[in-house]
Amino acid sequence: MFKKFFTVNCFVILLAVLFIFTIRSAAMAAGLFGPLQTVSKETGGLNTAIGYFYHEDTYKNDVDHTVRLDEIYSQAAYGVKNIWEVYTRVGLANMKIFDIFSSMDASIMTDQDNFEANWEFFGTIGAKAFYPINSILGIGAFIQGTYYFSDFTDTVSGTKGGTPFITELKVKDFWDVNFGIGVQAALPYGIKFYAGPYIYYSGANVSMHSYISVPEYYLDDDTIRNKSIVGGFTGLDIPLTKGFRLNIEGQFADRVSAGIAVSYIY
Amino acid sequence: MKIFLSLIFLCFFTVGCAHNPVPSSGAFPVKKSITQPVLLASASEQNPTLSAADAVNPVDEEYKEDEVFDNYTENAVAEEKVDIADPLEPVNRAMHQFNDKLYFWALKPVAQGYKFMIPEPARISVKNFFSNLAFPARFLSCLLQADINGAATEAGRFTINTIWGIGGLLDPSSGKELNLQTQDTDLGQTLGVWGVGQGFYIVWPVFGPSSPRDSVTIAGDYFLYPVSYISPWYAGVGVRIFEEINATSLRIGDYEALKEAAIDPYVAFRDAYAQYRFKKIKARKAKLNPSAPTEEKSASNNPALPKKEE
Numbered sequence: 174m175f176k177k178f179f180t181v182n183c184f185v186i187l188l189a190v191l192f193i194f195t196i197r198s199a200a201m202a203a204g205l206f207g208p209l210q211t212v213s214k215e216t217g218g219l220n221t222a223i224g225y226f227y228h229e230d231t232y233k234n235d236v237d238h239t240v241r242l243d244e245i246y247s248q249a250a251y252g253v254k255n256i257w258e259v260y261t262r263v264g265l266a267n268m269k270i271f272d273i274f275s276s277m278d279a280s281i282m283t284d285q286d287n288f289e290a291n292w293e294f295f296g297t298i299g300a301k302a303f304y305p306i307n308s309i310l311g312i313g314a315f316i317q318g319t320y321y322f323s324d325f326t327d328t329v330s331g332t333k334g335g336t337p338f339i340t341e342l343k344v345k346d347f348w349d350v351n352f353g354i355g356v357q358a359a360l361p362y363g364i365k366f367y368a369g370p371y372i373y374y375s376g377a378n379v380s381m382h383s384y385i386s387v388p389e390y391y392l393d394d395d396t397i398r399n400k401s402i403v404g405g406f407t408g409l410d411i412p413l414t415k416g417f418r419l420n421i422e423g424q425f426a427d428r429v430s431a432g433i434a435v436s437y438i439y
Numbered sequence: 440m441k442i443f444l445s446l447i448f449l450c451f452f453t454v455g456c457a458h459n460p461v462p463s464s465g466a467f468p469v470k471k472s473i474t475q476p477v478l479l480a481s482a483s484e485q486n487p488t489l490s491a492a493d494a495v496n497p498v499d500e501e502y503k504e505d506e507v508f509d510n511y512t513e514n515a516v517a518e519e520k521v522d523i524a525d526p527l528e529p530v531n532r533a534m535h536q537f538n539d540k541l542y543f544w545a546l547k548p549v550a551q552g553y554k555f556m557i558p559e560p561a562r563i564s565v566k567n568f569f570s571n572l573a574f575p576a577r578f579l580s581c582l583l584q585a586d587i588n589g590a591a592t593e594a595g596r597f598t599i600n601t602i603w604g605i606g607g608l609l610d611p612s613s614g615k616e617l618n619l620q621t622q623d624t625d626l627g628q629t630l631g632v633w634g635v636g637q638g639f640y641i642v643w644p645v646f647g648p649s650s651p652r653d654s655v656t657i658a659g660d661y662f663l664y665p666v667s668y669i670s671p672w673y674a675g676v677g678v679r680i681f682e683e684i685n686a687t688s689l690r691i692g693d694y695e696a697l698k699e700a701a702i703d704p705y706v707a708f709r710d711a712y713a714q715y716r717f718k719k720i721k722a723r724k725a726k727l728n729p730s731a732p733t734e735e736k737s738a739s740n741n742p743a744l745p746k747k748e749e
Contacts, residue, residue, distance in 0.1 A: 221603045221611070249605055416616040437603035437611050 204246055204262060205422045205432040208365045208410040209313025209357045210303040211252025212418055212438055222248040222420070224264075224434030239271040239428070246297070248434070255303065262297035266321065268344070274329040283331035288342060290325035295347075303357070313367075314354045321347040341382040349375035353406060368407035371424075402426060523650065523713035524639040534642035535705045541645065542687075542694060550687035557688070564608040565685045569666075570621065571600050571607025576656075576663040580624040584632050586727055589622040596621065624723055625660070627653035631720035632727065640709050648712035 204226045213220045228242040246264025270288035299317035306312065325344040332338065355369020408422030413435075420434040525531060554562070574597040581589035596612040596619045604611050612619040630652050631637065638651040646657055661667050666682070669675035701707030 219609070221605055221609065223602050247602070247605060416611075416614070435603075437599075439609070439611060439614065 204244055204264070204297055204317070204319070205408070205420060205434055206299075206315055206317060206351070206353060206371070206406055206424075207260075207301070207420055207422070207434070208408065209301060209315065209355050209367050209369075210255055210305075210311060210365065211250070211258035211301065212410065212436060213250065213252030213258060214438065215253075215255050217253035218251070219439040220250050220252065220436050221439075222250070222434045222436035224248065224262075224420070224432055226430065226432035228424075228430040228432075229428040241269045241271070243267050244295070244432075246295075248297075248436070250436075255305070257300070257302045259300045260298070262295075262299075262319075264295055264297070265292040266295050267292050268325045273342075274331075278333075280334045281331060282333075283329050285329055288325075288327045288329075290327050290344070293321060293323035293325055295319055295321040295323075309359050311357050312354065313357055314352070316350070316352045318350040319348060338383065343380045343382075345378040345380060347375070347377040349373055355406070363412040365410040366408075367410070368405070370403060370405050372403050374402075521710070521714045521717040523637065523709065525709060526639050527641060531640060531642040531709075532705050534644050535708065537644055538642065538647055539698075539704075546684065546687050547691065550684050550691055553684050554688040554691065559689070562685050562688055565682075566689060567600070567604070567610045568607045569682045569685075570610075571597060571604070572665050573660070573663075575665075576626065576660055577622050577624055579659075579663060580626055580629045581622050583626075583629045584624065584723065584727060586622070586624075586723075589624070589726075592619050593622050595619050623719070625653075625656040626658075627656035627716070628720050628723050630655060631716070632723050637713070637716060640713070648708060650716070653716060 205224055211220075224244075224246050226242075226244040226246075228244065229239060244264050244266040246262045248260055248262040250258050250260035252258035268288070268290045272286050273288040274283045275286040276283065297317060297319040299315060301313060301315035303311055303313035325347065326341060328339060328341045330337070330339045351371055351373040353369055353371030355367050357365055357367040360366055404424055404426035406422060406424045408420060411419045411421070413419055416438045418436045418438065420436060422432050422434075424430040424432075574593060578590055578593045578597070581587075581593055597607075599612045599617065599619070600607045600610055603609075611617060613621070627637075627650075635652050637653060641649045641651065641654065643649050643654070643657070649657065666675050666678045669678060697707065697711075698704045
């Protein structure tokens with residue numbers, strides 16, 4: 174793959190390698206994990222939520238690249254007996270990859286350094302189970318997977334040695350899966366505190382179209398993976414009034430991510 | 440047989456319908472008449488004799504122009520009779536027949552098939568979704584009636600149901616905790632609250648019973664209903680038809696029952712419509728001005744109606 178790249182254009186390769194390294198480094202966990210114990214009524218019922226998640230991660234190598242995702246989503250969940258819950262989410266996410274288009278080659282000039290893609294749809298499904306040890310403590314586990322239905326795309330233009338070029342980067346079939354375990358404690362006023370470790374795995378196809386002057390070069394897709402990267406999460410679930418609950422959560426991998434959600438229990 | 444049917448309907452209306460009695464913004468006539476417990480009583484009494492006390496109405500002056508209603512208390516239940524002028528009766532009867540055939544030949548069979556395929560919770564969710572979409576008309580009507588509380592309730596309902604009700608498919612606002620109920624109002628009611636009389640009876644093809652005043656609702660619903668702006672136009676029409684099929688599937692049998700119970704279905708639906716709208720506006724006025732007298736009486740000055748015997 175890379176040999177083929179070199180035969181096309183060296184600066185495109187440079188961008189691609191930077192990009193791929195960046196993506197490979199990124200933790201692509203999508204959204205909050207939520208409290209380990211379902212918030213639905215014990216007899217069984219729905220709960221719905223809206224949430225916002227700010228996600229950031231960094232690859233540390235010769236060059237650091239930070240990836241940032243902003244996600245807003247709507248969630249519907251069904252839980253029973255305070256033990257298990259299944260849920261699904263639909264949302265929108267944007268992506269920003271810092272300094273992906275900047276080049277160390279002085280002959281390459283680009284009009285922007287960052288990859289920025291606008292809001293694209295994603296869907297998430299997940300399940301969680303909880304085992305109460307006593308009235309205060311309990312342990313739980315969850316699994317959550319996300320697929321981004323739309324491609325993240327951005328275009329960079331510039332010159333190499335005075336020759337203009339336009340290159341489009343596209344992140345396609347982006348997905349991730351997360352699995353975590355944790356401990357949950359019941360605090361006064363109905364507040365739930367939870368924390369634990371998680372592992373995640375993500376992948377995507379990256380394609381580049383390079384438009385150099387008038388001729389158009391199409392490069393093959395490359396597959397990127399993100400394996401067994403461990404993180405930690407902790408959060409609070411706070412009861413509000415009239416059936417609403419507030420969920421605040423932080424996730425820690427290479428960088429800190431955080432989110433907030435407000436749920437309603439039917 | 441009539442007594443038997445009357446007893447059944449008295450029980451039915453006393454207990455209430457299985458579904459939400461609030462009519463949707465759909466097009467067909469049956470929805471606006473099936474929920475009124477006083478329809479059958481009025482259906483068999485077309486020209487009630489008015490008492491002398493009916494000549495004074497301290498509340499609804501506008502109804503002197505075009506409506507006659509008679510308050511009486513029998514069997515400990517007060518029933519009111521409201522009539523509406525019907526100068527277009529031959530045309531209206533033809534339109535009524537058209538709508539009736541449209542219902543029995545097209546809408547009902549399709550709704551029955553739809554009902555067979557789609558479980559009730561899903562159909563109720565669809566109904567909730569379209570009801571949520573109709574928020575702008577209700578919100579504007581509340582504002583135009585200076586019902587700030589109602590407008591705020593509608594805005595709250597729309598926000599909560601859209602966000603936590605998955606785009607309006609669910610209705611958490613109506614739950615015990617939030618208790619934000621739909622403001623059952625429209626632009627026709629707004630005009631009624633302002634004092635505009637309903638005029639004469641019109642049966643629109645497809646849209647069903649109406650009046651010049653209430654026809655404003657049809658126009659208003661068109662402009663304030665987001666589905667109307669779906670492009671191309673036939674896609675919007677398709678959505679409206681789907682909405683109507685879904686709504687009909689939730690009340691199959693109601694129209695038939697009312698029709699079978701009436702001696703003259705046309706007259707029954709006409710009187711039912713007049714009474715339905717009168718009660719809606721009366722309820723809105725009572726809400727907006729709780730100190731106003733709740734008992735209303737009116738004499739008919741409508742030249743289209745028979746003169747009462749002195």
